[in-house]
Amino acid sequence: MNPPAFEELKCCLCKELYKSPVMLGCGHSFCKICLDEKLQAQLERKCPSCQERLKPNENPTPNILLANLISCLVRQRKELCESHGEKLLFFCMNCETAGCMVCKDSAKHLRHTFLPLQEADEIFKNKLNYAICTLEKRFQSLKCEIGSQEEEVKKFTMTQVQMERHLKSEFLSLHLYLDSIEYEMRERLRQESEASTQAMTRNMFVLETKRERMENSILRMQKKRDTSDIRDFLADIKDFLQEFSTEQEEEMKTEIRVEAPTLNAGLYCGPIQYMAWENMKKVLQPGISNIVLDPATAHPALCISDDLTMISYKPSKVKENIDTPKRYNTMIGVLGSRGFRSGKHYWLVDVGMKEEWILGMAKDSCNRKGEFDVTPEQGYWTIKRSKDGVYSALSSRPIELPVQDRAKRIGVYVEYEAGQVSFYNTSGPAHMYTFTSNFTEGLYPFLSPCENERQIMRIFHLKV
Missing domain, CATH: 2.60.120.920 (SPRY domain)
Incomplete structure (x- = not known):
């Protein structure tokens, strides 16, 4: 039995078996894709075979009969030996191909092992089932590994977040403690500076007051000295000098001094970092354990x-x-x-x-x-x-x-x-x-x- 000819079942446009065949009003059939491409390329819609013009609203219709015929013939062809046209009944285990009665006795398959198609089908399906079962087990194992990896990622992320929080907390404690030490020292410096500044301001007021009194005394004496009338000048000179002497004695009782306070350079310009470190030892957590041996x-x-x-x-x-x-x-x-x-x-x-x-x-x-x-x-x-x-x-x-x-x-x-x-x-x-x-x-x-x-x-x- 010769294999069926498929030439009459091929599209004239692509020269291949019809795929989703459609038919025009003139009776000619084409692959749907081939016809659509051809009609789109034409200025005037015509049948590619007979050149008959298509009606304005004419659309190709599916050729169901032709599609079923091609499907049936393809299916029959798969059941026949391409070399001998006989029905495929056996499977060559050596060549791993299906064969007919003629193939079984041919020189090409000499000493080869043939099994009925059903038996070969069962053997290979069993092999596939075993492979699928093995693969499914590995797949389940892989899913478990993925789940475990996801858990590890979560744990790792949580650990990272906890460590970041711990680092932030530890350094924040140090910063707060150092800030408190800095604040205390700056506040102490401010208070000492303010007290010294107030003392210098008060002394400046005292000195300015003495200066004004001294200026007034100098002006009075100059005025008395410059009196043009001798009689007026000498009339009360003795009382004038006595009064001046008394004022000077009172002024001498008030000490003239300059307030020159100093800030503690050893405290504020000393080894500040070392002193801060010495203080920090008291708050280090954990503190250093002073171990002794047994x-x-x-x-x-x-x-x-x-x-x-x-x-x-x-x-x-x-x-x-x-x-x-x-x-x-x-x-x-x-x-x-x-x-x-x-x-x-x-x-x-x-x-x-x-x-x-x-x-x-x-x-x-x-x-x-x-x-x-x-x-x-x-x-x-x-x-x-x-x-x-x-x-x-x-x-x-x-x-x-x-x-x-x-x-x-x-x-x-x-x-x-x-x-x-x-x-x-x-x-x-x-x-x-x-x-x-x-x-x-x-x-x-x-x-x-x-x-x-x-x-x-x-x-x-x-x-x-």
């Missing part, structure tokens, strides 16, 4: 100063200490004497030029015996400087820290409720690293000078 927890090789603020490594001292449950017996470390169970705290450690050290926080039940890793899993949140100058946060896997300037003093900040332990290089100052966790017991300062003789670590105490 000798009962110190490794036997550690030497602690009498004021419990300095430690150094001295292995010759080991014999002097007896091991106790609270004491480190392998780790060269010591804990602070006071723990934190709430609130915000900040303390400082001078490490100077020490080559190696570890410091941070440890929970009350931290391991203190034998060999162990100083990690959060063991109850430690610490940073370390190695002998090679590398700084690292001692997490489950050490994280190298990008420290620019050598850290000679380290600040440790604890915010218990927020589960935060942060470290700062105060030489910068620069943030070094932050641990986050969920604290459920007391946290104690932890220090380890490592095995470095003649080098000390000192807890910094701020004296207000």
